[in-house]
């Protein structure tokens with residue numbers, strides 16, 4: 001198993017910290033609004049990664065947080081004229097609904113900031129004790145100058161980082177790169193802390209949650225490429241300070257999304273919310289469109305790619321439907337089980353090469369169709385291979401067992417056709433279509 005590690009910029013062999021186990025953490029949403037489809041790319045990507053590790057036999061624990069305390073939430077509460085907790089609850093609920101609709105709900109731990117405040121306090125206290133952080137005027141900042149590796153992930157010189165536009169200018173900081181661990185607030189939601197009333201800094205919560213759930217180090221930390229700096233760089237700085245490690249042995253970042261070759265933005269009018277997108281395309285089609293580009297590459301979401309996703313999905317549906325019919329009528333007692341495919345594993349072990357997997361999937365579908373036409377013996381194993389692969393890609397295809405009644409109708413249809421009673425045959429055929437068998 002090889003993974004591209006954003007930290008070392010190399011493709012590396014995957015070795016878990018503990019044999020047989022994988023721990024992974026993906027930065028979740030700030031719940032102040034509905035998420036857009038760019039937010040769904042890490043969700044879909046790391047759901048596939050999670051499922052593949054499980055398929056390989058690892059015991060995987062996947063955590064993804066909710067940033068439910070944040071200045072953006074305070075602002076939203078003001079605008080919506082409700083409390084911060086109401087804002088967070090509303091958009092957590094909406095996000096969970098999105099996950100369900102995109103069929104990506106398999107996340108083991110979903111920590112929230114509100115539940116981790118005491119852990120955040122003791123974490124910041126330790127940083128202050130070790131001189132890695134300092135309190136000024138009710139705020140606490142991380143002292144970046146103490147981290148000699150600062151910039152390792154985004155591979156930027158600190159001077160470039162300073163000239164970059166994403167640094168918050170604040171006179172109280174010793175160094176422009178220092179970031180807030182605790183932020184004094186005078187409006188909206190505030191929490192009592194050893195440094196006065198305020199809210200925790202965004203970069204602190206993920207490290208604290210990881211330490212709380214998993215301990216000082218995990219196997220995989222992942223997120224969108226836009227989180228590399230400053231968020232992930234700052235997570236790493238805190239972990240170096242307290243645990244002398246980079247939090248994770250492997251850092252994975254998915255590329256961003258463009259819409260028809262343009263950056264998605266509200267001003268361009270091409271901003272698509274996940275909840276609206278799923279009304280127009282089903283989850284399988286969206287996932288096939290997303291996964292047809294390697295996760296590290298930018299994904300250009302165009303009508304063409306969505307049409308292709310739809311067409312591939314329809315081909316899989318048609319083949320599996322025929323196979324399920326064949327197996328129910330002629331091979332009763334069959335069971336759908338995991339079926340290995342060497343090429344599939346080869347592609348997935350190559351840093352999750354899903355574009356190749358989709359090409360393989362199409363050739364398996366073609367083989368299955370041939371096998372059905374020829375009444376061959378490979379219908380069940382081929383079906384199992386396709387179901388195994390599609391399941392890991394997060395696609396769902398129901399393969400219902402027929403009832404005795406349904407089988408009877410099918411036999412009646414066959415008899416009617418044999419006897420050239422086309423009128424009767426048509427009635428049975430209609431019934432079978434209604435039952436979603438044909």
Ligand SMILES: [Zn+2]
Pocket residue numbers: 026027028206231
């Ligand atoms: Zn994070």
